Amino acid sequence: MQLDVADAPVGGKADWLTVRLRQAIGDGRLAVGGRLPPTRVLAAELGVSRGVVAEAYRRLTEDGHVEGRRRGGTVVVAAPAVPLPAEPAQPRPPAGLFANTPTPDVFEALRAAPARVDFTPGQPDLAAFPRAAWLQAERTVLAGLSAGHLGYGDPRGTPQLRQAVADWLARNRGIRVAPDEVLIVAGTAQALTLLHPVLRADGVDSVAVEDPGSLGTRQHLVNGDLATPPVPVDDDGIRVDALRATGARAVLLTPAHQFPMGVVASGERRRELLHWAAGDGGLIVEDDYDAEHRYDRPPVPALRALLADRVCYLGSVSKLLAPALRIGWVVPPPRYRDALVNGKRFTDLGNAVLPQLVLARLMASGDLERHLRMLRGRHRRRRDAMTQALAAHLPGAVAHGAAAGLHLTVTYPQDVPDTDLAAAALALGVKCQPLSWHRQLPGRPGLVLGYAATPPGAIAEGVAALGEALRALS
């Protein structure tokens, strides 16, 4: 051991020696089972008082690193843990990505795969994130904050954000609720996590899902020990007769813009659904993931606006601002409220406060609605670019659900498995999701293509590559 007491700060020799000895034990220079020099010897060697060495040994004894054994001297008994070697980041090879049944980490693997053009659905134009407005609002929030705001908060969310969300839902989604009925959560994933035990406690052991319907949502329900019987979706929305036939007491729906097919539930279907919920005691989990984004049609109010007792409404800022914010909201049926709040309390004691207050300001000031209008223009141009490119490069293909949202789904007449097509596209540098990921029942192959986060030029280039890949496989 190379120890030079000249390195020790004034008045801190015992500290210094303790740290050095601990390091030496940690990296094996002083092995477990070995003996430390007697205090007298080490003190003389270092040119320090014996008390300094004794103090260092005392602290190491207190740490549990060494043990005094009378005549056996002071022996090293436990080493600090040595770090394991870091695992190298291993993006899954593109081939495996689409070859196997997708596991819960498949979305991270897809994200990690390199590509020139990214058509992964579910993201707004993140380059347009209102950084200046966010920072400005945060400055105002920090300036006006009391110390109490920085402590443990209300597990339901801050009153400011619950009010802002209640107002937002009234203006944009036709839902009129008191702020106390709104629960702020860390996105829709957390809403589902909180909902699982509440549903199971209510005797619900299976939640019917749309087919095609979101793979991520289905994985989530399965992880929560809930069965997910599939219910076909047609051009009017989910087939309520088939829903009834499953016997499931709950269904997870995306009625404003069905994922991934983009269908808007028709008035007739909505009435049938409400009859099912009210008459048969069914519960509707309404995932309103991208309803604020619409281009060629008037807004459709949320189902929650029609039947408060039987609809659990889920919304989030992931498609309005950015998924990275991890802020969402639940408007549950009143009978589920307390159990959900209790779950939120144990899960994380409530969302972080600063971002809630910043978002509340952006919602209340109208900044968020201005941002949304701006996004709508950008997204519409990108949607148009994709529709045109599809017509040019995938003749015979049909685009579904392009009147709203952040993605469209394209089906094609060729008999090419969509996982093969997605893999071939990725090899050409274009990332997208195969429609079959989102199916439990057999059906036409297709691709789910997010356009909102990609500029028109890259969209044209990416769709051309999809056309190329499809021709090569046909």
Added chain:
Amino acid sequence: MQLDVADAPVGGKADWLTVRLRQAIGDGRLAVGGRLPPTRVLAAELGVSRGVVAEAYRRLTEDGHVEGRRRGGTVVVAAPAVPLPAEPAQPRPPAGLFANTPTPDVFEALRAAPARVDFTPGQPDLAAFPRAAWLQAERTVLAGLSAGHLGYGDPRGTPQLRQAVADWLARNRGIRVAPDEVLIVAGTAQALTLLHPVLRADGVDSVAVEDPGSLGTRQHLVNGDLATPPVPVDDDGIRVDALRATGARAVLLTPAHQFPMGVVASGERRRELLHWAAGDGGLIVEDDYDAEHRYDRPPVPALRALLADRVCYLGSVSKLLAPALRIGWVVPPPRYRDALVNGKRFTDLGNAVLPQLVLARLMASGDLERHLRMLRGRHRRRRDAMTQALAAHLPGAVAHGAAAGLHLTVTYPQDVPDTDLAAAALALGVKCQPLSWHRQLPGRPGLVLGYAATPPGAIAEGVAALGEALRALS
């Protein structure tokens, strides 16, 4: 219905009429079961074209609000949900607060109770939160952010924060780990939530806890279907013989500064614990909640530094910066890592990204350590003020654990139940927690008194009131 088409924006008559009719249905002016006027009639009344009215009726039909019934006309079939009356905020009456067995919402009830002086433990001096440094770091982060950072992220946390935490743990807690071994979570509450199912899957159905030991932690474990056999704490820390006698395969510990008694586990006890963990295959959950705050003694390294395979380490910024940030970290035993990451993925897809990047900057720049040094000085003065006031106003009382942390625990010789004393103190405007809340086994009454968030003058005033309350009850 008072409808004046002059209110309608140019080119938006159908929109306007739809909204007005929806409102009228919502507030009952158009009752469910009632019939809308024929389009011809309403069009004439309003002075608009029949197409405008037909379009409005079509949209209401699509919404599911009305239904066309041929000769029966257009009938209202479903009303938008009317908001429930907001529940008035009801802080629980102080008497009830301490009279009953505390429920999981007891901490919120205590927070809501009004008081002049707040000795609730567990909060640093929040008035000292480094607002300017936080905002400055956020500005830098926002300026340098790529769009990709705003999308869905790594459920384990951003690489930047995991690196900063790994460095922090090496510098401050003697733990040397690779960033890949660190999992960022939304505070210790979430760490426990993620741990419960992993423990149960590992065959652990009970987690021994210190006695006295944190009520909140115990409630959390019970909520996770885990038994919490109590193990007495003496002046050297938890009694390992009693731990062994419980037969529990896991224990939750606060070895650096036992909550609430403030004991530092002795070297001998630490060695016994490590023998128990290594020899009997026990798991130690190490809650390192306030270890960075110490005044009269050198730092004690974490147990995780000594036995990586058997210790699951939990830390957070709640006591370093502010609970409202909801950021913490877990350094699990390697065999639990994948299951915890999977749990975090489903729970919320990972912590929000912006605050992680801001915190990583504050940690890497040394700002957080500077803040901590400043806090240490402030807290020490407050600790001294409380110790002096206790000597003056509660003669015969003993203060425990004042060498470190953000609180001390005081026991007193009188035979006054501490819940009665806490209730009497609250009636005098002073908030604190009775020691018996944190006990499962019988023991001396006492109070747990946080001093870090209260200026010295208020501390003196508050402790004087405690003395007054105790005299009145004795």
